Amino acid sequence: MYGSASGTNRRSGGPSRRTMLAAAGLGLSVATSGCVREVRSAVNRNDVGQLSLTITTLPADGDRESILLAREIRSTLEAVGIAVEIEMRSEEEFRRSVLVNNDFDVYVGQHPGDVDPDFLYETVHSRYAEEAGWQNPFGFADLTVDDLLEDQREVDGDEREEAVTDVLETIAADAPFVPICAADEYRLARTDRVDGWGDDHPTTRLGYLGLEMVDADAILRAAHTDPRASENLNPLAVEYRNYGTLVEVLYDSLSTVVDGEYEPWLANDWTFDDGTMTVTLREDCRFHDGTPLTADDVAFTYRFLADTTLGDSAFPSPTPRYRGHVAAVDEIDVLEDHRLELTVETGEAVAERALSVPILPEHVWRERASAASVPGVRLAEGTTEAVVTDNLPVVGSGPYQFDDHTVREHVTLERYDDHFTLREGVDLPEPTAGAIRIGIDPRSTSAIELVESDDADVTSLPLESYVVDDVLESTGDDVAVVESPSWSFYHLGFNVRKAPFTNPNFRRVVARLVDQSWLVESVFDGHARPIATPVSDEWTPEELAWDGEDPVAPFLGAAGDVDTGAARDAFEAAGFRYADDGTLRVRR
DSSP states (O other), X not given: OOGXXXXXXXXXXXXXXXXXXXXXXXXXXXXXXXXXXXXXXXHHTSOEEEOEEEEEEOOHHHHHHHHHHHHHHHHHHXXXXXXXXXXXXXXXXXXXXXXXXXXXXXXXXXXXOOSSTTHHHHHHOGGGTTSSSSSOTTOOOOHHHHHHHHHHHSOOHHHHHHHHHHHHHHHHHHOSEEEEEEEOEEEEEESSSEEOTTSSOTTSGGGGSSOEESSTTOEEEEEESOGGGGTOOOTTOTTTOOSSHHHHHHSOBSEEEETTEEEESSEEEEEEETTXXXXXXXXXXXXXXXXXXXXXXXXXXXXHHHOTTTTOSSSOOOOSSSHHXXXXXXXXXXXXXXXXXXXXXXXXXXXXXXXXXXXXXXHHHGGGGSBOOOTTOOOOTTOBHHHHOOOOSOOOOSSEEEEEEETTTEEEEEEOTTOGGGSTTOOSOOOOSSEEEEEEOSSHHHHHHHHHTTSOSEEOSOOOHHHHHHHHHHOOTTEEEEEEOOOOEEEEEEOTTSTTTTOHHHHHHHHTTOOHHHHHHHHSTTOEEEOSSSSOGGGOOGGGSOSSSOSSSOOSEETTEEOHHHHHHHHHHTTOEEOTTSOEEEEO
């Protein structure tokens, strides 16, 4: 049973908050019944016109798959009587519009996802509906979903698996977004100079550590198709950050992901006991500028990520990234220079996810708690320098340190020889390349040519799907294709702050106009897997597993062709109406 259908509170067994709110709403209706006729008259005077909407997405040179998905979705919506425009924005503008300013109707794009389903906590919990970043860009608010998200944070093992299933079923029914597919990730890499590609996921630090360099201390050359990396290296800037590779090699975190599990990294170890996580740091670690890294920097990081004003504003100003991670931490107590306690209100699994945020040097970031000022740009109240700075040059503590950059050309990192992974007795992958040069190249085709001509060692971002077949057929003895699982997923997102997207019945019908299987074949050339839920296979319950169609919102048609009659019936059953000319009508 979907959680949203329940009339009881899972924790208390009494009436749920949703039931009580419904009862309160009924009382309000009775109290105002004398005004109903007047209200109806006012409503009826409103203009009624064709429903029109704008799909915000990326251009082909930013994300070819996103614009193709948007065009196919537009065709389907137009076929059922909706007027649709597509607005293409650059990656930076797209993220600012959707994730910061919430200025959109619907959008098509790629969500970063995560290895742990707790990423859904920040993605759809109502407490994040007004925050920037991937924290609930939809503005979705449902008290039942909130309760279920909190439930899955508090338990572990089989209990958590059941709680996550409840979350996924309820989200699928409410449809604040429509999962489309998880694209297969392919990269091209040279094997004559470097060996070990694919031993760890290339979107993490471990993907670039422990590599076997034929020429010791040689420069590792990456062809990178996203120019934003050369413009801004702020780990908190949601407009500029996609995957965590750059952040993870420049900054250390207490934990790192190994085979889907969180293992110690900057932390030597930790223990978890009844809501208290005691963390012991590796000793004698330093930031790249030589400043010692202590438990005070760790404590500062968690407080700063939760509120970049550090309490100097009437309202907290959390970061647009890592917000959901640090929300698990209730209190931090520094016990010694290299030991601290984190009090959490979650189970152990979610608490360990909280250890994966980048540790920031307090002496650099504290001064960035001041109010931001960008000439010619109007910023929201509470915006601090922390989220607008380009953070160049970078001061981190990771296995590589910032060396040089040229905008839209390259970023060069050099090995940090004092990193703890290079110490005797530390059994962790270490930085073997003397430097990493991340060369900017705008398209997959030209990035491939750089690898094939021995001008680059790897395409650092996944190749666009339209080139994959050719790459798979043309690899030689010195070049290999590296395939990796994807944590991110393409989706259609609704701005539920606006009508008619506020109506879950409308969203459910639109969800049935998306033919995931056909889109995977036509847009991704088969190099993706259609999904009905946005988590990894190991967390997908049987009832939401893909079995030829979406088990909750099966497509109203076949092979990408919508059944317009069935779609019309579905919209009318949801309370919408059509004009004689076949257009879907709404009050404007």
